[in-house]
Amino acid sequence: MQKDIKISVFEVVGSPLCVASDDGQKVHDRLAIALKKARRVLLSFHNISTMTSAFLNAAIGQLYGSFTEEQIRSLLKVEDIEPEDAALLKRVVETAKLYFSDPKRFDQVVNETREEVNGDT
Amino acid sequence: MRFFLPQQVCHDYRGFEALTQIYSQAEEYFLEEIEIDMGSTFWLDADMCAVFGAILYSLGDNLNTVNLVNVQPSVERILSKNGFLSHYGRVKIPDSWGTTIAYQRFDVTDDRFFSGYIEAEFIHRIEMPEMSTGLLKKFRESIFEIFSNAVLHSRTRLGIFSCGQFFPRRNKLDFTVADLGVGIRQNVCEYTGLNLSASQAIAWATVEKNTTKGGSVPGGLGLKLLGEFIDLNGGSLQIVSDDGYWQRVNRNSSSYSLGHRFPGTVVNIEINTADTHSYVLTSELDVDDIF
Numbered sequence: 001m002q003k004d005i006k007i008s009v010f011e012v013v014g015s016p017l018c019v020a021s022d023d024g025q026k027v028h029d030r031l032a033i034a035l036k037k038a039r040r041v042l043l044s045f046h047n048i049s050t051m052t053s054a055f056l057n058a059a060i061g062q063l064y065g066s067f068t069e070e071q072i073r074s075l076l077k078v079e080d081i082e083p084e085d086a087a088l089l090k091r092v093v094e095t096a097k098l099y100f101s102d103p104k105r106f107d108q109v110v111n112e113t114r115e116e117v118n119g120d121t
Numbered sequence: 122m123r124f125f126l127p128q129q130v131c132h133d134y135r136g137f138e139a140l141t142q143i144y145s146q147a148e149e150y151f152l153e154e155i156e157i158d159m160g161s162t163f164w165l166d167a168d169m170c171a172v173f174g175a176i177l178y179s180l181g182d183n184l185n186t187v188n189l190v191n192v193q194p195s196v197e198r199i200l201s202k203n204g205f206l207s208h209y210g211r212v213k214i215p216d217s218w219g220t221t222i223a224y225q226r227f228d229v230t231d232d233r234f235f236s237g238y239i240e241a242e243f244i245h246r247i248e249m250p251e252m253s254t255g256l257l258k259k260f261r262e263s264i265f266e267i268f269s270n271a272v273l274h275s276r277t278r279l280g281i282f283s284c285g286q287f288f289p290r291r292n293k294l295d296f297t298v299a300d301l302g303v304g305i306r307q308n309v310c311e312y313t314g315l316n317l318s319a320s321q322a323i324a325w326a327t328v329e330k331n332t333t334k335g336g337s338v339p340g341g342l343g344l345k346l347l348g349e350f351i352d353l354n355g356g357s358l359q360i361v362s363d364d365g366y367w368q369r370v371n372r373n374s375s376s377y378s379l380g381h382r383f384p385g386t387v388v389n390i391e392i393n394t395a396d397t398h399s400y401v402l403t404s405e406l407d408v409d410d411i412f
Contacts, residue, residue: 051262052266084400
């Protein structure tokens with residue numbers, strides 16, 4: 001059996017501040033390679049103090065555009081993440097699932113806004 | 122050409138009207154000498170330096186020479202302490218009370234530089250108000266969300282400007298980020314095809330899951346998170362983009378149209394530093410249940 005791969009976010013980003021989308025992309029690229037090879041990944045947030053939704057969207061949210069929910073669930077695990085950061089990650093994941101799974105939703109939002117705007121005028 | 126600032130420039134509707142009016146009158150100038158007469162101005166909210174600086178930088182980009190004249194001593198003092206007047210020929214003076222958060226300009230590629238600035242201004246300063254660990258973490262995240270939004274959406278070539286001020290007696294901390302980008306209205310209209318006014322476009326962008334971040338990376342959470350934090354904290358959030366003015370105070374959002382446009386987007390966050398809300402989750406999330 002192949003060993004799990006451990007990726008340290010701190011090591012990839014080089015800072016406790018995970019705020020930039022570009023840094024998230026670096027994490028994503030490593031994750032994507034491992035997941036494509038069906039390797040199990042342990043993503044460590046050890047020593048990370050601050051995260052933004054922009055970083056997490058790039059690092060993890062966009063994985064849902066290339067991999068199924070089942071693949072990600074079975075292959076990706078996180079550790080050493082603060083409870084508040086885990087809550088933010090969960091919201092990013094929920095948003096990403098919606099973003100990629102329901103393309104019609106976008107048209108619906110636009111149509112709803114159009115109706116609201118027309119109603120106001 | 123001389124323009125006059127009013128008696129007060131606060132981060133409110135009238136403050137934005139005053140600054141955007143100057144921009145609207147001077148935006149077509151090229152190779153002119155522009156004087157901003159501050160002789161009547163006895164109060165300028167320091168965080169509004171981000172907005173003022175962005176406008177003056179934009180005018181400077183047209184090779185105009187900008188001078189600030191007749192600056193009142195009280196205003197000169199605070200704008201010298203936060204480094205704003207250093208950009209206009211004055212000397213920076215020490216901030217003995219430590220209530221200013223320096224005025225800075227960043228490029229969109231300056232993420233790391235911005236992070237260092239926030240660390241230096243908010244973390245490694247003994248003068249900062251005592252905030253709970255949870256509040257400080259949420260506040261920093263909020264500031265980074267604002268900066269990330271500017272980086273991701275503004276498409277600015279002129280930069281991102283920031284400035285802040287702490288008011289110890291009022292337990293308030295204001296921080297403003299302004300970008301000279303395309304503005305929220307253009308982004309929303311290009312992406313959705315909707316013909317919204319600027320204030321409608323801002324309101325649209327603050328709704329969770331509404332995003333102009335197309336392509337492979339999802340978005341649509343940043344401004345919503347900011348609003349949620351402000352609701353819990355008892356502070357306020359203000360967004361100005363183009364001629365749209367939107368604010369959220371006491372869990373209520375309202376929007377208006379300005380008489381003139383700002384050439385980009387401004388986000389101001391005011392936090393209540395005496396907030397004792399823990400920001401710690403009552404029930405812990407199972408990390409195996411995230412995906």
